Amino acid sequence: MNAPAxxxxxxxxxLRLANPIxxxxxxxxxxLEFAHLADLAALGGxxxxxxxxxxxxxxxxxxxxxxxxxxLNSIGLQNIGIERFLAEVLPGLExxxxxxxxxxxxxSVDEYVRLAERVDAVSGVAALELNVSCPxxxxxxxxxxxxxxxxxxxxxxxxxxxxxxxxxxxxxxVTRPAEIxxxxxxxxxxxxSAINTLLGMAIDPVTRRPRLATxxxxxxxxxxxxxxxxxxxxxxxxxxxxxxxxxxxxxxxDVLEFLLAGASAVQVGxxxxxxxxxxxxxxxxxxxxxxxDGVGSVRELVGAVRLPx
Amino acid sequence: MLxxxxxxxxxxxxxxxxxxFSLLLDAPPGWAELAAGQFVMVRxxxxxxPFLRRAFSVHDASxxxxxxxxxxxxxxxGPGTRALAGARPGDRLSVLGPLGHGFSLPAEGPVALVAGGxxxxxLYLLGRRLVERGVRFxxxxxxxxxxxxxxxxxxxxxxxRSGGRLVATTEDGSAGERGLVTGPFERSLAAGEFRFFYxxxxxxxxxxxxxxxxxxGVAGEAALETAMGCGFxxxxxxxxPRPDGRFALCCQxxxxxxxxxxxx
Ligand SMILES: Cc1cc2nc3c(=O)[nH]c(=O)nc-3n(C[C@H](O)[C@H](O)[C@H](O)COP(=O)(O)OP(=O)(O)OC[C@H]3O[C@@H](n4cnc5c(N)ncnc54)[C@H](O)[C@@H]3O)c2cc1C
Ligand SMILES: Cc1cc2nc3c(=O)[nH]c(=O)nc-3n(C[C@H](O)[C@H](O)[C@H](O)COP(=O)(O)O)c2cc1C
Ligand code: FES
Numbered sequence: 001m002n003a004p005a006x007x008x009x010x011x012x013x014x015l016r017l018a019n020p021i022x023x024x025x026x027x028x029x030x031x032l033e034f035a036h037l038a039d040l041a042a043l044g045g046x047x048x049x050x051x052x053x054x055x056x057x058x059x060x061x062x063x064x065x066x067x068x069x070x071x072l073n074s075i076g077l078q079n080i081g082i083e084r085f086l087a088e089v090l091p092g093l094e095x096x097x098x099x100x101x102x103x104x105x106x107x108s109v110d111e112y113v114r115l116a117e118r119v120d121a122v123s124g125v126a127a128l129e130l131n132v133s134c135p136x137x138x139x140x141x142x143x144x145x146x147x148x149x150x151x152x153x154x155x156x157x158x159x160x161x162x163x164x165x166x167x168x169x170x171x172x173x174v175t176r177p178a179e180i181x182x183x184x185x186x187x188x189x190x191x192x193s194a195i196n197t198l199l200g201m202a203i204d205p206v207t208r209r210p211r212l213a214t215x216x217x218x219x220x221x222x223x224x225x226x227x228x229x230x231x232x233x234x235x236x237x238x239x240x241x242x243x244x245x246x247x248x249x250x251x252x253x254d255v256l257e258f259l260l261a262g263a264s265a266v267q268v269g270x271x272x273x274x275x276x277x278x279x280x281x282x283x284x285x286x287x288x289x290x291x292x293d294g295v296g297s298v299r300e301l302v303g304a305v306r307l308p309x
Numbered sequence: 310m311l312x313x314x315x316x317x318x319x320x321x322x323x324x325x326x327x328x329x330f331s332l333l334l335d336a337p338p339g340w341a342e343l344a345a346g347q348f349v350m351v352r353x354x355x356x357x358x359p360f361l362r363r364a365f366s367v368h369d370a371s372x373x374x375x376x377x378x379x380x381x382x383x384x385x386x387g388p389g390t391r392a393l394a395g396a397r398p399g400d401r402l403s404v405l406g407p408l409g410h411g412f413s414l415p416a417e418g419p420v421a422l423v424a425g426g427x428x429x430x431x432l433y434l435l436g437r438r439l440v441e442r443g444v445r446f447x448x449x450x451x452x453x454x455x456x457x458x459x460x461x462x463x464x465x466x467x468x469x470r471s472g473g474r475l476v477a478t479t480e481d482g483s484a485g486e487r488g489l490v491t492g493p494f495e496r497s498l499a500a501g502e503f504r505f506f507y508x509x510x511x512x513x514x515x516x517x518x519x520x521x522x523x524x525x526g527v528a529g530e531a532a533l534e535t536a537m538g539c540g541f542x543x544x545x546x547x548x549x550p551r552p553d554g555r556f557a558l559c560c561q562x563x564x565x566x567x568x569x570x571x572x573x
Contacts, residue, residue: 029543036311037405037541049545057555064538064546069357071538075545078556222357273539274352274362276314276405 006290007297008283010044012242012264013190015127015165017099019044020298021255021283024246024269025103025129025169026050026075027220028279030089035096037276042283043098047267048085050103050131053111055081065202065211070221070248071270072200074214077105082118090124099126101167109157116161127164130155133171133196145171145196148183155187167244170194170235172224177231178238185241193244193267194235195228221270222248229261236262236303250278252285259301310339310407312541317404319396320378328385329427329459330394331368334404338376343367344411345435346532346565349381350540351393352403359389362405364537366431366509366564382459384427408540409564411435412507412530418444419473421503423494423518425510426452429464431532432509436467445472447497451490451510455483491517498525505529516573529568535559 008019022045028034031046040046058078065072080088085102093100102125104115112130119125132145132154144154151168158166168184170177172195181192197218202211210216228247236243245263249255250271258266268279275281290298317334324330350362368382385394396402412435420439422432429450439446448468452458458477461484465475476493477485486493491514497503498521506529508518515531522529538544540560547559550572557563557570 026545027543029541029545033542037314058545058548060550061548061556062536063548064536064544066359066361069360071361073538073544073546078545078548221360270538273544274360275403276539276541276543 006287006295007299008044008287010264010298012244013165015099015191017044017265018097019283019286020259020265021279021286022047022098022101022244022265022267023272023279024267025131027269027272030080030085031093031100032089034272034276039277039280040096040098042280044265044283045099045101045126046093047101047129048089048103049079050077050105051079051082051085051115052077052105053082053114055079055084060213062211062213067200067202067219067221068223070219070223071273072202072212072217072219073197074212074217076214082115086119086122090122094124100124101127101129103129103131103169105131109154112154113157113161116158120162120164125164127167127191128158128162129167129169129193130158131169131196133169133173145180146174148179151180152183152187155184155189159188165190167191167193169196170231171196172227172231173199178234181235181239181241185239189241191242191244192235192239193246194231195224195247198224198227220248222250224248225254229257232258232263233261233305252282252289255282255286256289256301259298260303260305262303262305264299264302310343312406312408313337314403314405316401319398319400319402321398322394322396325459326456327394330383330385332381332383332393332396332402334379334381334402335373335375336370336377336379336404338372340377340379340407341370341372343370343379343407343434345438346411346431347407347409348431348540348564349379349404349406349408350537351381351405353389353392359392361538362540363389363393364534364540366532367407368430368433369437370434382427382430382433405540409560410562412532412565414438414442415444415505417504418446419503420444420446421494421497421506422446422448423490423506423508423510423514424448424450425490425514426457427459428508428510428514428532429458429460430509432507433460433464433467435507436464436471440467440471447473447502448475449478449490449494450475451478452480454479454481458484490514491521495521498527503527508532519568519571519573522568530565531568531571532565533559533563533571
C-alpha cells in the first residue's frame with residue numbers, strides 16, 4: 001500500500017514534529033521499554049517520565065487500580081533523576097527519529113530552573129514539558145499549577161534558564177484551567193499541554209479500604225476524555241498558544257476530536273498499557289483517515305469544530 | 310527472549326472445576342523454553358471493563374507441531390478472569406509476553422515447592438524444569454478446602470517423577486493434613502530436608518515463609534503478585550518494597566524475588 005499523500009507535519013510554535021502523535025509522560029516508561037513492542041520510529045514525539053533533580057523512590061503499593069474505563073495511579077513521581085536519564089536513556093532514544101521532550105518537575109522554583117539549565121545545551125532534548133499539576137505528592141507541583149501568579153513566576157524563571165521550547169502541562173483540578181494557561185503564556189510558555197490526571201479515589205467495598213495506599217490518586221484513560229476535550233477547547237480558544245491534547249485517547253476518532261477542539265498534537269497515555277502499539281498505529285490510521293476524507297493536511301483540522309451558530 | 314504481543318488461538322479450555330480453569334493457547338516457537346515464573350499479560354476484552362490486561366503465570370509450556378503451546382491456570386475472581394473463563398476453542402486472545410524473570414534453577418536438590426491455592430500456577434512448570442534436571446523436590450500444597458487444590462493429582466505425579474512427594478493441607482480437613490501449609494513444611498525444613506525452596510501464594514503466606522527461611526537458614530525464592538498497570542516496566546505501578554527502603558518493580562525485577570530481597 002502506498003503511503004497516502006497526506007501532510008501530517010505540525011508546528012507548535014518553535015517545536016516542529018513529523019506528525020501530531022506523541023506518547024504521554026509516565027505511560028511510556030523511559031521510552032526504550034517499548035522498542036521491541038511498538039514502532040518507535042513512527043511517533044511524532046516521546047515525552048519522558050517525569051524527571052527531578054535527584055532520584056525519587058515513589059509511593060508505597062498498591063500504586064495502581066483499575067476503574068471503569070480507566071485507572072487510578074499514585075506512582076509518587078518515582079524516577080531515576082535527570083542525570084541518569086541523560087546518561088543512560090537519552091542516548092538510546094536518540095537513535096530513533098521522534099523528538100524527545102523531557103517532562104520535568106521540582107518542589108521549588110530553584111529545582112525547575114536547575115533542571116532547565118541542565119537540559120538547555122543537550123541537543124537530544126527538543127523541548128521541556130513542565131509538570132506543574134501532579135496531584136500525587138503533597139510537596140510536589142500542586143501549588144504551582146493551581147495559582148496563576150505562582151505559575152507565572154515559575155515559568156518566567158524557567159524561561160530565563162533555557163532557550164528551548166517550554167510546554168506547560170495543565171491540571172484539570174482547577175476551576176478555570178484557561179486562566180492558568182494564560183498565566184503560563186504571560187510567563188513565557190510556548191505551548192500548553194492538557195490534561196494531567198484528575199484527582200480521584202476508589203474503595204474496595206469488601207475490605208472497606210481505599211484501593212490505593214495513598215487513598216487518592218490520578219484518574220486517566222477513556223473515562224476522562226470528555227473532561228480533557230473540554231479543557232483543550234477552552235484553553236485553545238482563550239489562551240491562543242498551541243495546545244497538545246491529552247486524556248483517554250485510544251482511537252483515531254479520539255485524535256480527530258482533540259484536533260477539532262483545538263489541539264495541534266496529542267499525547268497517548270494509558271491506552272499504551274493495554275496495547276503498546278496504540279500511538280504508533282494511530283499515526284498510520286490518522287494518515288489513512290485524512291486521505292479517505294480528502295483532507296490534505298492535518299493542520300486543516302485544528303480548531304475546526306463546527307459550533308452551533 | 311524479547312516480549313511480543315501474540316494473537317493466541319485458544320486451543321482448549323479445561324474446567325478443574327470452576328472457579329479454577331486452564332486455558333491452553335498456541336504460542337510462538339521458543340515459548341516452549343520459557344523459564345518457570347515468567348508471566349504474560351492477557352487482554353480479557355476490548356471494552357471499558359475489564360480495561361487493563363491481566364497478569365498470569367505460565368503454568369506449563371511445551372513445543373507443538375505449530376510452534377509452542379502454553380497453559381495458564383486461572384482462578385476466576387473478578388470481571389477479567391470471569392471473561393476469560395468464557396473463552397471458547399478457536400477464540401483469539403491478545404497475549405503479551407514472555408515477561409519478567411523466572412525462578413533460578415538449583416545445581417542440586419532436594420528442594421521444596423510451597424504453593425498456596427492458585428499460587429500453584431507457576432510451580433508446575435518449575436516442577437517440570439526440576440524433573441528435566443534430575444532435581445528431587447517435595448511439593449507442599451495448601452488451600453482452604455479440596456476444591457482449592459486444582460490439578461492436585463497432576464502435581465502429585467510430577468513430584469513422584471522427581472523422586473519426591475506431595476504434601477497436601479486444607480484448612481477444613483477435606484484433603485490431606487488439616488491446617489496451614491506452613492505446618493508440615495516447617496517440620497521438614499527444621500529437619501534439614503531441603504537445600505533451597507520456592508513459593509507462590511498470598512502475600513501473608515509468603516511473608517511467613519520469608520520468616521521461616523531466615524529462621525532456618527534455608528534460602529528461597531518467591532513469585533509475587535502485585536497490582537499491575539502494564540506488565541512491562543512502563544507505568545511503575547508494581548512496586549515491591551525492598552529491605553533498603555527502595556522499590557523494585559514486580560514486572561521487571563521480578564516477579565520472582567529471593568526472600569531476602571523483599572521487605573515483608
Ligand atoms: C505476575 C502475576 C502472575 C499471576 N499469575 C496468576 C495465575 O497464574 N493465575 C491466576 O489465576 N491469577 C494470577 N495472577 C492474579 C491475576 O492477575 C488476578 O487474579 C486478576 O488480575 C484478577 O482480575 P479480575 O478482573 O478477574 O478481578 P479484579 O476485579 O481485578 O480483582 C478481583 C479480586 O482479586 C484481587 N486482585 C486483582 N489483581 C490481583 C493481583 N494481581 N494479585 C492479587 N490479587 C489481585 C483484587 O484485589 C480483588 O479483590 C497473577 C498476578 C500477577 C501480578
Ligand atoms: C501511571 C501513570 C504515570 C504518570 N506519570 C506522569 C508523570 O510523571 N508526569 C506527568 O506530567 N504526567 C504523568 N501522568 C499523566 C499522563 O501523562 C497523562 O497526562 C494522563 O494519564 C492522561 O492521559 P491518558 O488518559 O491518555 O493516560 C501519568 C499517568 C499515568 C497513568
Ligand atoms: S506493571 Fe507497569 S511497571 Fe510493572
